[in-house]
Amino acid sequence: MENRKSLSVVMIAKNEAALLPDCLQSVSWADEVIVLDSGSQDDTAAIAESLGAKVFINRNWQGFGKQRQLAQSYASCDYVLMIDADERVTPELRRAIEQVLNAADDDQIYSLGRRNLFLGRFMRHSGWYPDRVNRLYARERYRYNDDLVHESLNTHGARIVPLQGDLLHLTCRDFFTFQRKQLHYAQEWANQRHAAGKRCGYFSILTHTLGAFCKTWLLRAGFLDGKQGLLLAVVNAQYTFNKYAALWALGRNYSEK
Template identity: 50%
Template sequence: MKLSAVLITKNAGPEFAKCLESLAFADEIVVLDSGSTDDTLAVAEQFGARIFQSDDWPGFGPQRQRAQSHAQGEWLFWIDTDEVVTPELASSIQRAIEQAPAKKVFQVKRLSWFFGRFIRHSGWYPDKVVRLYRREEFGYDDALVHEKVHCPGASVETLGGDLLHYTATNFPDYMSKSVRYAEDWAEGRARRGKKASLFSACTHSLGAFVRKYLLQRGFLDGRHGFLLAVTTAIYAFNKYAALWIKTRR
């Protein structure tokens, strides 16, 4: 088996069917679910995915490691449930795995949708992330959130085409996910003995807004860019506030 498309899921959301449909070029689709209560598993079955389930949640990095253990392909392509592969990217993936030497990994360019508009500035595009590698060579790190592929010594090449990322289509869901990520980030920092203050929460929040809106030219994305800068500042505040609360306990 040449290529496995791998996902971790929990209540995958409205883009899940489009996501799976865009993976028709893969030899198998592997889904590791952690307790979905909606139609996620039914949709996955509809597209012929191999479905596995976990009873606990160890964090994003460890969960991806678990999912990798279920894949059978020589190559792994990772995708999230709110992402869609464009035809150009699918063709680029197929060409890449036919001719790549050892110790070669591939990154994709994510083009993200934010409440009605694809964001092309604000530091969001091209959002390059490693998503394609040989199963026996590399894997994800242990980070609870903002996990990355651990690929020391690898050469990295960027694939053609975009990975469409429908990250923000529902405001309550987007903000609740942001709070969950902030909590996971704080938990990881607290385990390493890190501390924070409310003052640092404020300064990091202000810095996040300035960086996103001015330095990364979020103003070129119009009102959407301003909203993105504000929500980024809120996320930064929540991270350090959550860490402050944990250290006070």
């Protein structure tokens, strides 16, 4: 259509050679694909280039938020679809995105429902589905915040419109890799909160940990996800414990000592 908005798919990646081909195949219909490599030691950059992506490299890591900002700065199309290498756009979601591009409203941001994989099962409950994320938006109007981890899009009060179709997210393919990533996120979260002057007490560690388990298992109906639901509730509690215990330790200089 004559008034169709153009689309840049934008992603940041590091050592994602195994996941990148399927991801890029799922968005091969976009007008351009931007991959910002964070200093991979595998063939991530070469694979991305061979599949038609525009590849840039930035090894000066300053957190997820700023890396996404930099990646977006290389885009040239009207709209941005921000995804990760472990995500795949389903045909139904593609159709919904194309409908948006044909009649886009720059005052709106479009959210995608993620279906998250955990130990061989795409979760339907536990707070992991539809797990909506704001990922489709006008390039010149919106950008990500500066957070080191769990970065989000600055919406500026825009109306959020949910799209039909799933964004498949291969969250936990290998348990040990997933756990290492969770521990890294907990460390970054604690460092950021500590730098902002935040502190927590000993009792707060316990209440937040118990609360995380109950929220996943009971309030978010994790019990309907079977064995994986119970395991995920424990993992979420563990992640929450690591975050608050690290913040507690930093506040007492135990980490430095």
